[in-house]
Amino acid sequence: MTYDPASANPLAGNPLQTRGDMQRALIDLFDPLLPHFSKGNARVRLDAAAAHFDRAAADLEGFARPLWGLAPFSAGGGHFAHWDRYAEGIANGTDPNHPEYWGAVNGRDQRMVELAALGFALALVPEKLWDPLTARARENLIAYLLHAREFDYADNNWKFFRVLVDVALDRLGVDYDRSLTEKYLTELEGFYIADGWYRDGNVRRIDHYIPFAMHFYGLIYSRLVEDDYAARYRERALAFAQDFRHWFAEDGATLAFGRSLTYRFACAGFWSALAFADLEALPWGEIKGFCLRHLRWWADKPIADRDGVLSIGYGYPNLLMSENYNSAGSPYWAFKAFLPLAAGQDHPFWTSSEMPPASSTETVALRHPGMVTMPCQGDVIALSSGQENRQMRFGSEKYAKFAYSTRYAFSVESDERAFGGGAFDSMLAFSDDGIHYRVREANEEACLAGNVLFSRWSPWPDVVVETWLLPSSPWHVRVHRVLTPRPLETAEGGFAIARRDFEADTLSAVPGTAYAIGAEDFSGICDLGSTVAREGLALKAPPNTNLIAAKTLVPQLRAAIPAGETILRCAVMAIRDASAVSGDWLRPPVAPSLDELRVLAEQGVTVSAMGAPGRIP
Template identity: 65%
Template sequence: MIYDPVSANPLHGNPLKTRADVERALGDLFNPLLPFFSEGAARVRLDGAGAHFDRAAADLEGFARPLWGLTPLAAGGGKFDHWELYRRGLANGTDPEHPEYWGTVNATDQRMVELAAIGFTMRLLPHLVWEPLSEKAKRNLAAYLKHARQFDYADNNWKFFRILVDLGLAECGVEFDRSLTEKYLEELDGFYLGDGWYRDGNVRRIDHYIPFAMHFYGLIYAKLARGDEKRVAAYKERAELFAKDIRHWFDEDGGVLAFGRSLTYRFACGGIWGALAFADLEALPWGEIKGQFLRHLRWWADKPIANRDGVLSIGYGYPNLFMSESYNSAGSPYWALKAFLPLALPADHPFWMAEETPAVVSKKPVPLKHPGMVMTHTPGNVVALSSGQQNWQMRAGTEKYAKFVYSSRYGFSTEVDERAYSQGAFDGALAFSDDGRHYRVRETNEVAQIAEQTLYSRWKPWSDVEVETWLIPANLWHIRVHRITTPRALHATEGGFAIARADLNADTYIDEAGRAVAKSADDVSAIVDLTGKREGRAHRAYPNTNLIVSKTIVPQLRGEIPDGTTLLVTAAMALPAGAEAEAALSQVPHAPDMAALEAMFAREGVDVSAILVPERF
């Protein structure tokens, strides 16, 4: 027998069509964790890799994150045979005299994140996790939560974690300082931008934390809070607006835009659909919400996302530490179980009763001012032209936020060697080198604007080199215009979309003057120099750089940039292999009129929301 890594995926083979299928999926995801519970049940340790927080916090993460799925399961009447395990873990983890004590919170701490799942569980299932505890265990658990909640939480979505803990304490009759609850609710409102969009704190980025955190927790609050009708109404109104936009981050097959940090949480990205159902909010027709929810789960079912024992790996489409963040421990991926929130609903809820309907995909580009994106739907894919955001705090933050284009089908690549310019993937990016070894790409913007369906940014790879970039949708292609002003000669490499590469290089590679094309059994990717100056290269990128597939080909354009001002005009596209892709190769768009482009921005350009927060060093 040859090991097939896809078969280790707990979702593999599950049709994921019905509520029973979803319930089965949750059980299949949780059961591989059982052998890793500690003797006292308070810790779940899945491997030896580390995160920036201590081991006890990582073990708590492994213990608590499954509750995001298990709690809705039980609340909806589903069977789970291991609540005694969780009761024992709660008692021992909060007992300072027990060897499995989780450790005391004394400042901003990862434990604050994980305690939110416990508060959520106490709110929904006090009869399972609170009432059966001994009086000592109740005192310890209440004291642990009350102690943690008095410290400052990170100035972002973390503020919701105190809110969720407070919901649980209130449900269990524990007295606490409710003024802290109100304070954080008010501060969270300060992150709201309008049109349904938040930002995740005072930062230059708007990413998946808006759907799977800000709205997810807000909709839980809207369902479970008592006596806060005005805020509940606001959360629902915002979510209804947001749903009409965020559906364009999902493709017709259920894939989601690969963009930003924390993508190892995988199908948590679909949590927004389940949260709408949980809050009884028909922001879109129930059939559409259900379709988005189920298609997203199905999209993950044929990916090798688990280790041989069925434990979810750190990574995205496969195990991959290159794309991870410093706060990812082995238990981190189980935030994916947030997707199972609709299991709290009865089988006769309109969400479960609805007939699944296809995705609503726009034939026209969809501009999104707040994240600074223009979304285009192509077959089996959604593409985001991106004005560029900023994340200097996270590993590979530049690749996760500052590329020109992102995709659901083709993902993006993270670079693995900053001193190997000639080997860089640079998909969706323009890289410069002044020594042939090191390189610079866009990391942040000085200006980022949107006008109609076109994006503009001004950025500096070095303090004395300025680049202006325009991004324009062009049917199945998109166009990038770069005006580069440099006092010295540079070399530049610009990449298209990365597609899967077969073993033994059994693909088609076309390297030509002004064009590079890669053709695999499944996909076609091309990049064309519309000014005809650069050399094309179908580049075999380093393995394990792309998020979705482990080996890729990236069509690139490469050439010298003289001192002075240079204009580069590029067209790029990627499509599933077939007649449509072949036809597109012969229908390359034309370069835009620069005077008209500049006049449009002078007349209509507005700042994207992601650029409006001051930089913090």
């Protein structure tokens, strides 16, 4: 037998249906870390890859992040056999004279991130982490926390990190400057938009950081503190749940969208935090279903190394898609999914029968993230107006594609000089030399008119593109109006689907259409009457570029366009049905006229993500 990477996944074989299953999953995920604890237990080093911060901070990350799950596990009565390691590690890590000292905190330091997990655990299970410490160790720990909170934290969800440390200081009876707490709580209010949606700072993006950071920390706060902020956080979570549920497919998968996806099942953190906060934003059976189905979706994915340590990546180990701030310990933010373990076995989250998501065939317009979600045979496709992230690697792929999917994850490009071989799934790429390329990075305008999305963007300062996206499940329609002073080459991609070995897939590419048929999936793109002729291409994309499938196929349309105005129209679909070539593929939708689309653009309301100033040069 050959090695099966999925078998190394600590979740493999776990039915993940009961509280006991979830408790077992947590311990099974944690145990592979034990050989990697340092002699003094203050650091956990998992491999030699680096993040932009120093090694001590990376080792602290590996040490601290499991606490997001271990603390609620113990608070709910679970037996964790290694609290002595954590108590010793805290004592040594905060001792400036110990060789495993974590290092002094400086402004906007990664240590600030990890101290939030420590603050949460100290607040929730002080008997495990505080009570065993000597008087000297307690002094060192408090000095370390007080020193860290003196610095300015990043102007985003990081502000919650100091708040969580302050909650711990309160519970431990430590005196500190509470005006700093109030200052950050007030500033966090500035990120709130409406209807339960936030921005993660003054940026043009609204992603999974809203549920697994802004709401996650707010709901923890609402459980540990009683004040007006706690009440607001609970009220906003009630509203947010009504929209966020549309980001999940029937099998538990969520939209692969945005940065930090190596945190994997942290994407269930919002549903988990509702259980922790005892907030029935949806019927408990639905909340339980969203949480546990998402965990189950990960159970058969090759997301761990041979020893069971979670890898950097999404559906498989993949450093290419990672962020500059991802160290080997980063994936353990996934432990945020285990907050329900703090709830006793008699809590309605556990006693309720798991319920499937409310079935719907309707498209749902989400103005704040600029999306229109579209159910498609149990999966979800989200058309996207496009958001902005020019500060991080592959920001265009993570935020500015035309569509994102729960089943067909996006791809990142592996070579900026390979226009001829780029995947460009759910993107329109331009090249003026046949080698380098440009895609959408940011919008000058983005609006929503009913279920139609409109955006205006410029791949170069002198080239303007107007894009309309229209749902027509299982299809969606794209129309682009391109104004360019010079000829350009173009490539537009459909969805990436898994590619098999031995050339077992069916590929078709003729003028105006292209499709690929895999083991279970069909993906196709067809021209709907562009003003230039486009050639079909069934591309075998570069390996390890897609987040879920290591090898993929992407149908494309390619054409050279002249100077002046060009109209590009196409219909795109991907479906979990290999026989679709003789069904839905034969019935493409019709694109509206340009005049009709212009009227819609004029009637649209601005997407909330555009409300921040952004960083367009």
